[in-house]
Amino acid sequence: MSSWTSGARFTLREKDLRRVADAIAFIRATDTQDALDAVLPDTDLARHLDFVHSALLLAADSADGVGADLVRLGVAPGDPVPNVVVRDRLARRLNRDDVDVRVVHGVVGGGPRRLELSVLCGGLPDVPGQEDESRLGFRATSDDDVVLRGIYESLVDAGLTADGGGYDKHADVTVLHFRGPRRMELTVPGQREPLLLRHLGRPDQVKRDMLHLMSGAWRTRSLAAVAELGVADLLADGPKSTAELAARTGARTDNLRRVLRFLASLGVFAFDGDSWSSTELGAMLRSDVEGSQRDLARLYGGLFYRSFGALEHTVRTGESAFTRVFGADPFDHFAEHPDDARLFESAMASGTSFLKIVPGALDLPSEGTVVDVAGGDGHLLAFVLRSAPGLRGVLFDRPHVMESARAVLGDHGCGGRVDLVPGDFFHDPVPAGGAVYLLSRILHDWDDGRCAAILGNIRAAAAPGATLVLVERPIAEHHLEQLPLAWDVHMMVNNVHGRERTAGEYRNLLCANGFELTVIRPLPLDMAVLVATAVR
Template sequence: MSPSVGPVTLMELTSGVYAFKALAMATELDVFTELSNGGRTTTTTFADRHRIALRPAELLLTACTALGLLRRDAEGFYSNTQMSEEYLVRGRPYYFGDWVMVVDRHEYPAYLKLADSLRGNHPATWDVELQESLFDPAVAEYFWEGMYSLSANTARLLADAFDFRAINRLLDVGGGGAAFGIELCRRYFDLQVTVFDLPFVCDLTRPRIARAGLEGRIGLAGGDFFADTLPTGHDALLLSNILHDWDEADVLRIIRVCADAIPPGGRLLICESFVADDKAGPPLAALMSFNMLVETWGRNYTAAEYSTWLSEAGLHPEGVTAFEGPGANGVLIARKP
């Protein structure tokens, strides 16, 4: 029997929950922030600082070391690895801990009700009887910070994958948080961006744009793309991690609304985790698609499916430029004739 086919492989899949909860616990305790800038700790010091016994302290530190989140030297001191120092220290530009907390507090509990979502075909991370959608002010406390973590790291890759120098004005549809707008404006100095999102999301986004010093280049337009006409006067429109939240009929509806707002010769950019056309992967896109079972009524779609809908909306698909990001694996470009 091949080593890749058997109970060890299944055990590795099963132990994913152990790995995630070790990361989440260490993130919640701010372990990596405590050890930033060359900080070190022993098991005893760590236990004393967090008022826990030596045994759980050692188990957590050992797990984080095995996962490549910490390193342990010959004297028994623990310190951050390069990955943790860059992405898990609070306050760093591309801090990823907020997304870890979203998964831990928002998504992880929903998986205890996964069977209900599977059999009932409805989300579990929010109350479908009391809330209109996942994008409700009730989840604003930590959800939007987490989404920014995911989006900012993805936006940097989009800036590399697509040349925005030919675009003067970009409309970021559903771009609340302005992660894509901020990263793209930092890379392309002549780019002007308008973020279109729900009014309460615009209110949450305004301070972040100000902190980035980009009030003169990133504007906000409040509205609902299911009810309102999109602002015009933009060379291109961006849909970044928006369409996977909706079912097929709504995806086509959103694409049509966007197509109406694009000028002749303008482009629509769809930045998503595309499932392969044969539905065989890739794993991260397929698993994030599965995650929509507890989150929304959507899923991750294939490039072929998007191309069909784009054509129905009168746009010409020009193919996908692939990249490997935490929140997307490529960008599909379509042009309006």
């Protein structure tokens, strides 16, 4: 026995003590990427997961005795708690129903990672394959269903196989076990029945998944309804009963309760009896929070919901579904319907919060001029100028946006450093002499021919070596990312000429019009900054 056990009396046998000591050393020395490499080498999931524990299965007389052993090894143990997932698996393996499994967590080095010991209590014999029960545990950092499904499918595609799991009501987490070169545990927040059923291979899972997909319209309209009613705003100052919410929104109490209950199952609201509160997710439907998506929910569940009803027409004929439903192209419709235009502009503004981090993704010069082409109300240009005090700006867009841009730029304290130039990028020359040209979420509105006209106009204004910055949501070229693909269909339905493109397609567009794509840097929500240089 080595020096770290010398003179101490331990409950565990020496071989189990050695396993525990090795696990403690691994936890102290290993980060998330290295832990992932131990399970699946070269897996790019570290941004979605945290390495949280190393787990072992041990047989002992009692979990309390194992906790005392951890204290002697310099690890602070928690109180033993039941482990239903491991218990059920061992009960099947041992073919007995009196199995008692307690889990003891030990905080290693002050945390946040832990040692997790599943203790088969009561003097039962060693379990066959006990060494094979050791595993590394990871926690999903997101509670978004789409992200969680993507993580799960990535693990399966990489070769891991499902090896049991369940819902742990004590911790309110869904636990998924995988078998591969090394066993892995994935913990996701809450009770995730569809994901668990997919993992366990239930016979009705395919039908459940299809029903979940087909009922997406119900989720969209339910979110739009509570957004129109302003429910999240009413919950901003604390929980309220269904009756109070119904009275203040003019809704029928029972019907409102049923919609809120459905959205609670999706994590939008929480309830205690008949008292409702907003979750972090539901708070995004408030009108007074930064990045509010209330108007986006109203738009997607209203105007754009109606246009998506004509998707089949677009697929068959190529005509915009929006045009088919409303009798005019989108921007002509907005010109004739100011209420719809205000909703559209407010909804689009909810997607500008990520623009704050765009300057950090750029290598901006210390001086010179930044020209924001079709810069709208000027938010992106303001963020860029605030990050680089030596730069001046030019905002080039249609005349009707100039007043709102002047106000936004003034509010950001850089109005005196910006020239406002009204114009149309198809017909008027783009201001010349810029060191940097910005083109944010513009090219996805147009087909290749019109994109070539826009880029050609910018190239005519830009000297060789000038930088062109595109902000877009590129489609991944080698795997399926849902958001860009969903927005590609959205652009087909609600825009006459729009589409999302792969990085390769953007590269070809740029090359054909005098620019070389040099770097792509990721942004949140699958957006990206594409940086190009004027080459001829």
